[in-house]
Every structure is written in C-alpha cells, then in structure tokens.
Amino acid sequence: MSATAPRRRRRDTPPPRTGGSETEVLRAFLDYVRTSVAAKVEDAPEPRVRTAMVPSGTNLLGLLNHLTWVERSLFLGETVTDWPSTFHAGDEDRVADVTARYREAVERANGVLDGCADPATHLPWSRPGRPAPTVRWALVHMIEETGRHAGHADILRELADGTTGR
Numbered sequence: 001m002s003a004t005a006p007r008r009r010r011r012d013t014p015p016p017r018t019g020g021s022e023t024e025v026l027r028a029f030l031d032y033v034r035t036s037v038a039a040k041v042e043d044a045p046e047p048r049v050r051t052a053m054v055p056s057g058t059n060l061l062g063l064l065n066h067l068t069w070v071e072r073s074l075f076l077g078e079t080v081t082d083w084p085s086t087f088h089a090g091d092e093d094r095v096a097d098v099t100a101r102y103r104e105a106v107e108r109a110n111g112v113l114d115g116c117a118d119p120a121t122h123l124p125w126s127r128p129g130r131p132a133p134t135v136r137w138a139l140v141h142m143i144e145e146t147g148r149h150a151g152h153a154d155i156l157r158e159l160a161d162g163t164t165g166r
Helices: 021-040 059-078 081-089 095-114 134-159
Strands: none
Touching: 021 059, 021 081, 021 095, 059 081, 059 095, 059 134
16 A cells, blocks of 8 residues: 555544343453454455464464454354364355355354353363363453454554545
8 A cells, every 4th residue: 555545534433332231241242352353354455464474474364364363263162173263264266155164163153152041051072181161251361362353453554545534
C-alpha cells in the first residue's frame, strides 16, 4: 500500500448490550469478537491474506484457521496434536473456505453451549486423564483467545490493505 493511498475505514460496531444471566453476557461478548475476527478475514485480498507481514510469520488466514481449531478443541472436544500447525491454512484454501469452516465450528460450538444452561457445569466431552472445562472457564478463555487474535487481525489487515475498524 502506498503512503498516498486512502485508508478504508469500517464503521466500528459497539460492544453488545446485554442483560440477563452471566452466560448470556459471556456468549454475547464471545459472538461479538467472533464476528469481528471473521470480518477482518472474509473480504481480505489474496494473496495478502496469507502473506506474513510480521517476523513471527502470522497471517490473517492462518489466524482464522487457528481459531477454528481452538473452537473445535475447546467446545467439541476434538484433539489437536500440533498447535503450531493450526496457524497455517493449506495452499489450496481460499478465504471463503477458511471462513466457512470457522463459521461452521462456531455454529457447532454454539449448539453445544445451547445445551449448557449452568456456567458451573462441565462441557459434555472428556478426554482420558483430562476432564472437560466448565462452561464459564471455556467461555472466558474463548473470549480471551478470540479477542487477542482479533487484535492481531486488526493490525495485519491494516498492513495488508489499509482497512481499519471492526
């Protein structure tokens, strides 16, 4: 992007206004950051969406791929044996593919959460030697994880094409 190119600014979306239960508040904020990070990736230009613009090698498509695996692991109980590899989308993956997989994982995770009314209960899966976390812990962790990577995506998207905002 040249120094004279105009920056595209998205309209910022304010945080959700929620009432009700602890779980409703946590789920609303989780959906808020999920939507934000997906929006950063869904219309990002190829090949910049997969270009590492920081020394760590992080790129937009890899971030969303990683968050897909975190959703699957945390809420669905799927096992991930190589976390670093989740930060890389396949060469054949396009933005639409990775975004669709993320949204599908979120939908499945929300289906699990729909069956968990009490935040003190454990998610309905277990692994040998490792019980599932409580719904409360899982929601707070996923808000932290997604929010952290949404911040990374903000910076990467601005570096990619100058787009800012949520």
